[in-house]
Amino acid sequence: MTIPLSGRDVAQKVAEQFPKAVNLCDGACLWVEPVSIVEVARYLRDTPGLDFDYLVNLTAVDFWEYFEVVYHLVSIKRNHSLVLRCQLQGRQELVMPSVVEVWRGADFQEREIYDMLGIRFSNHPNLRRLLTWEGFPGHPLRKDWL
């Protein structure tokens, strides 16, 4: 069985390295400050014992007051899992740092989030719409789109 790691334990380890990075933890989830996501991601991938080498799923959700970007991580080496979340307040000019340099698998998934929810990913190598065309009006998965 894939074992979900305790969010609290991982949060403690991350906080030793990056004191301001983690906002909250609950179950197998960490709420990470958006500006620190890349360093936290790299730490989770490269720290022995954590070894989160595989980004399973990356998506975002529109909660009206804020957007949440959700990262599902798994360690193939150790067969455990963790969920990272980043909250972005407001509805305009949303920017997240891209994790493509840590996990290449984020490439298309970040493009899809930009296309569907309008969150820009800074430092993404090729941030263009993935499923709709350039000039498509709005971002369809936003709750106010339709």
Add this chain to the structure above:
Amino acid sequence: MALKTEPIVVNMGPQHPSTHGVFRMRVTFDGEIIKDLEPVMGYLHRGVEKLAESRTYTQFIPLTDRLDYLASMTNNLAYVLAVEKLGNIEVPPRAQYLRVIMAEMMRISSHLMAVGFMINDMGAFYTPLLYMYREREKLLDLFEMVCGQRLTYNYMRIGGLSHDVPPEFLPALKKFVSEMPGFIDEYDQLLKENEILLARTKGVGILSKELAINSSASGPVLRGSGVKWDIRKADPYLVYDKLNFEIPTGTVGDIYDRYWVRMVEMRQSVRILEQAIEQLPAGEIRTALPHLVRPPCGEAYGHIEAPKGELGFYIISDTGVAPYRCHIRAPSLINLTALKDMVVGLMLADAIITLGSIDIVLGEVDR
């Protein structure tokens, strides 16, 4: 005077027989050598995730059929498992076994198409593919027996199945299971040591182990690169922990390894089917649930090992009758991430079989 050469950009697709649907590759060539490749997709985008937000949980099941239409039953399964995880819904044992049987039949059918079309891309037009179609036809007859459909089954329900299998199904499936290993031997005889197949696939389209993991590849693509990772073993669902089977892994990560992994997986699926038929218990096939399923407030990520890789549904409920958000983790889309790295430096004809060896279905890539 020295000859001057210029890179040339070629659009492969979206209307091209070898792209398995409406998929486009913008390929930059230097002579016949590929310098760059960019996948362009979205031609079949139907907004399934948005549609989910305006349908009840049960009404969304038929739409999942239209994702990976070569393995519809598996999509049904991934979706209902995610909803059951969200709502803590128990499924009767008979339904769990029947789900495993359907999923493995679907895996054989999907792998037959994957291998058949890959050989087709290689230039062996339709003759080997028709051998594969012969067995797929038998599987489709079995599916038709179960639910009256041959492509979009809509058979799974939240809490179980839409109805029990008819009495003639199990004898027919047993006959298929006893015949199938012989047919796989026949494919091996035709293909495994075929000089042309070996020359075209060995050492071509290599995906390293590190890159396969880093680019979130899954399914036969990941296992072909030598990573022993299968959700059925790593995070067992349904009754897979009670069944014996092995996970084949490749060594080099080339096209041949991905082809070989699929062939062995078909044999393993036959093994699973044999055991599942033997262990199949009698009893209910569906848990009694209210007409409108309303899972409690929360979220769930349910994932299964689909024929093409890890198929996941991430569902958020706000206690309404429809999901608040339903995200589909499509293996076909994410397996394409490393396509460029596999083909740069190769020739045009190799790019086509590399794409064939990833086995994409555009319904799932574009959703």
